[in-house]
Amino acid sequence: MNTITSKARNGADWAARLLNPIFCTPELQALKMQLHCAALESADAGNAFEDVASAHEGSLSQMQRLHAIDEVRNELLGLGPLEPLLSDPTVSDILVNSAKIIYVERGGKLELTPLTFQNDAHLLAVIHKIVGHVGRSIDEACPLVDARLPDGSRVNATIPPVTIDGPTLSIRRFGRAPLRPEDLVGKQALTQGMMDLLKSCIAARLNVVVSGGTGSGKTTLLNAVSSFISSDERLVSIEDAAELRLQQKHIVRMETRPPTATGLPAITIRQMVVNALRMRPDRIIVGEVRGEEALDMLQAMNTGHDGSLTTVHANNPREALSRIEVMVGMANGNMSVRAIRQQITSAIDLVIHVSRYSDGTRKVSHITECQGMESDVVTMQDVFVFEKSGISAEGKVTGRFRATGIRPKFTERFKALGIEVPTALFTAIEEVN
Numbered sequence: 001m002n003t004i005t006s007k008a009r010n011g012a013d014w015a016a017r018l019l020n021p022i023f024c025t026p027e028l029q030a031l032k033m034q035l036h037c038a039a040l041e042s043a044d045a046g047n048a049f050e051d052v053a054s055a056h057e058g059s060l061s062q063m064q065r066l067h068a069i070d071e072v073r074n075e076l077l078g079l080g081p082l083e084p085l086l087s088d089p090t091v092s093d094i095l096v097n098s099a100k101i102i103y104v105e106r107g108g109k110l111e112l113t114p115l116t117f118q119n120d121a122h123l124l125a126v127i128h129k130i131v132g133h134v135g136r137s138i139d140e141a142c143p144l145v146d147a148r149l150p151d152g153s154r155v156n157a158t159i160p161p162v163t164i165d166g167p168t169l170s171i172r173r174f175g176r177a178p179l180r181p182e183d184l185v186g187k188q189a190l191t192q193g194m195m196d197l198l199k200s201c202i203a204a205r206l207n208v209v210v211s212g213g214t215g216s217g218k219t220t221l222l223n224a225v226s227s228f229i230s231s232d233e234r235l236v237s238i239e240d241a242a243e244l245r246l247q248q249k250h251i252v253r254m255e256t257r258p259p260t261a262t263g264l265p266a267i268t269i270r271q272m273v274v275n276a277l278r279m280r281p282d283r284i285i286v287g288e289v290r291g292e293e294a295l296d297m298l299q300a301m302n303t304g305h306d307g308s309l310t311t312v313h314a315n316n317p318r319e320a321l322s323r324i325e326v327m328v329g330m331a332n333g334n335m336s337v338r339a340i341r342q343q344i345t346s347a348i349d350l351v352i353h354v355s356r357y358s359d360g361t362r363k364v365s366h367i368t369e370c371q372g373m374e375s376d377v378v379t380m381q382d383v384f385v386f387e388k389s390g391i392s393a394e395g396k397v398t399g400r401f402r403a404t405g406i407r408p409k410f411t412e413r414f415k416a417l418g419i420e421v422p423t424a425l426f427t428a429i430e431e432v433n
């Protein structure tokens with residue numbers, strides 16, 4: 001499906017909903033108000049709803065009346081305007097900027113919805129419901145909260161005074177099946193040849209960092225390449241909010257804990273990485289390194305847990321390593337820059353960088369080998385790059401995945417393990433148009 005028609009369709013869809021009188025007529029507003037009152041007054045709201053609605057038979061169609069009942073029911077029992085968005089499988093992110101402004105992401109593109117909460121109090125009630133469900137609370141003392149919906153979707157909520165225009169919610173949908181390696185190739189996020197190379201890198205136990213910006217597809221790619229890990233290896237995964245869906249059986253999944261309302265202290269990623277080393281894993285998978293745990297992660301990679309994987313937020317592969325350098329510096333202020341870089345180069349073999357493009361697609365823009373040090377500088381060599389050439393008439397990003405012609409040093413390791421990679425791969429060029 002090309003982007004223009006899907007855009008037009010989405011546009012028409014929203015327009016239809018906007019024009020749908022359910023959003024605007026005073027008649028409907030009145031009915032909804034009466035339904036709310038009925039719910040407050042009657043123990044058996046179900047029957048009361050029917051009665052109240054049938055009084056509007058003359059002015060509203062049956063569809064409209066049923067729709068109004070559904071909406072009020074959602075508001076009372078569910079998550080209000082979030083309900084229709086959560087039951088829409090094409091919605092991947094829901095971003096509530098304030099009670100009256102709700103954006104969604106579909107097919108990689110953000111769009112403003114006509115849906116709204118009644119007011120801040122309504123939005124706050126929904127937030128309380130969501131965070132309460134996972135045993136957390138949000139209040140002045142703790143105005144920033146991560147939570148999860150029953151389907152696994154990741155939620156972040158904030159309230160004033162830290163957000164100025166009222167409460168906010170950001171939901172990363174997670175109900176759908178995760179993208180598999182073949183799905184990513186099918187979506188032209190990378191070529192089959194690049195994916196084959198990554199498969200060999202996992203088999204050869206290279207330590208891999210996936211880097212990229214916010215929402216660029218880091219976790220998705222990490223999840224996909226993790227499927228190449230053989231099922232007889234013991235894995236420990238460590239995350240802030242469990243998102244990875246690793247299929248292996250021999251796995252221990254760990255999740256951080258913020259300080260609890262009852263006064264129990266936080267359990268950090270760093271504590272878990274240190275603890276994981278005592279759990280005898282073959283590989284450690286850290287959802288994202290953000291701070292001091294970077295040092296422990298590098299040490300784990302350097303001490304027998306090769307084949308470990310993580311992600312880091314960065315704009316390009318070199319920045320990924322310099323961000324890790326800063327994190328290690330925070331963990332141990334006494335280490336010289338040179339010593340930190342040595343740790344990094346001996347630990348990390350490969351950086352896979354993902355980027356999000358203007359058409360909403362995500363692509364592996366770099367597969368970069370971390371080769372070693374030259375004087376005080378880390379040497380990095382791109383093996384594959386995506387070169388954007390333009391935008392097609394349909395609004396699609398065009399370009400090519402190009403092998404740089406460099407045969408990475410780690411292929412030496414492949415040889416020793418009997419892993420074969422066709423030489424032609426390192427000169428391959430594949431157009432995306």
Ligand SMILES: Nc1ncnc2c1ncn2[C@@H]1O[C@H](COP(=O)(O)OP(=O)(O)OP(=O)(O)O)[C@@H](O)[C@H]1O
Nearest residue numbers: 092184187189213214215216217218219220221362
């Ligand atoms: N190659 C792809 N093609 C299309 N959609 C993708 C692709 N990769 C990821 N996505 C979608 O993009 C969204 C963000 O993906 P993901 O959570 O992996 O990003 P992230 O970089 O880990 O984000 P964050 O910065 O929040 O950790 C998800 O909805 C995911 O399904």
Ligand SMILES: [Mg+2]
Nearest residue numbers: 218219220288
């Ligand atoms: Mg992520």
